[in-house]
Amino acid sequence: MARRKKIYEGKAKTLYEGPEPGTIVQYFKDDATAFNAEKKDVIEGKGVLNNMLSEYFMTGLTNVGIPNHFMKRLNMREQLVRACEIIPLEVIVRNYAAGSMAKRLGMDEGTQLPRPIVEYCLKNDKLGDPLVTEEHIAAFGWATQQDMDDILSLALRVNDFLAGVMYGVGIKLIDFKIEIGRVYEGDFMRLIVADEISPDSCRLWDIETGQKLDKDVFRRDLGSLTDAYSEVAKRLGVMPKASTPMTKPHLIN
Incomplete structure (x- = not known):
């Protein structure tokens, strides 16, 4: 398979040429940054969660008639989007x-x-x-x-x-x-x-406790970012409520 051509790499995502003209593959990284990248870390599983949650929200926008670039999720970390x-x-x-x-x-x-x-x-x-x-x-x-x-x-x-x-x-x-x-x-x-x-x-x-469930958890050192994002995913039904946060795949013998 030919190596994909990288178009752009940002703080949280990398963009590659898509399989068809006018398409892009958007890859979600585990990198976390704050304060204009002055604070950096790699949070295992963050990219997987953001990929799944962004798919959920973009699909919802499509369903209510709000145009967006999302086409389909390709795998745990990548989605196909329309070039714009x-x-x-x-x-x-x-x-x-x-x-x-x-x-x-x-x-x-x-x-x-x-x-x-x-x-x-x-x-x-x-x-x-x-x-x-x-x-x-x-x-x-x-x-x-x-x-x-x-x-x-x-x-x-x-x-x-x-x-x-x-x-x-x-x-x-x-x-x-x-x-x-x-x-x-x-x-x-x-x-x-x-x-x-x-x-x-x-x-x-x-709503009840004021607990932060977003990147402020990382910005302000308030705990586990993947736990916070997983909580959002579980409430929305993107992840089963009994599941653990997304991490790297493990081989099973």
């Missing part, structure tokens, strides 16, 4: 104050916001993914005004879906980030949700 032109923005939807917003505005973490707030950051690791406004986005040509209207609509629809799914299993959706890509069909262009949706890209708190 990524808009260089992180789109963040916040339902409660947490993380950088809480620090920036001097708010207590967990304060419910009067309505979902959508923020945009420029995707640039060297600059620390700085917060940008719609004025910046328009002036520098990262997206058109029509794009921004469509991005806002997509982000809020994803928020409605995720918040409802999480509430149903006793989890509060604090915030999340997504990426948006452009796909072209002849002369027609449309925007779709891309990248991943997983506990790496969401803040998830237990």
Whole structure:
């Protein structure tokens, strides 16, 4: 078999050319990073969990009519996705104050916001993914005004879906980030949700206890990241409730 061509390697995923034109194989790594990669570790099983959870969420988006790049899961760590032109923005939807917003505005973490707030950051690791406004986005040509209207609509629809799914299993959706890509069909262009949706890209708190079930467990040294992600997967039915966290496969004699 010919060796696959690597297209891009990021902090948590590696992208390879797909088997057909217009497709990409997305590989989920076990690497965990925080604070713009200043804190790093390898968390065994994390990539498997994120692959399965992202499949669950993307499939759910498809079922409610929200376009996204997911095609199918190939194995425990890889999924086939549609190639798209990524808009260089992180789109963040916040339902409660947490993380950088809480620090920036001097708010207590967990304060419910009067309505979902959508923020945009420029995707640039060297600059620390700085917060940008719609004025910046328009002036520098990262997206058109029509794009921004469509991005806002997509982000809020994803928020409605995720918040409802999480509430149903006793989890509060604090915030999340997504990426948006452009796909072209002849002369027609449309925007779709891309990248991943997983506990790496969401803040998830237990409704009753406030326990964190997301990457803040790693950022703040609050325990086992795979235990936290496995708890989310078990509540959603992605993993059997009696199962143990995903680890490397073992040979059985």
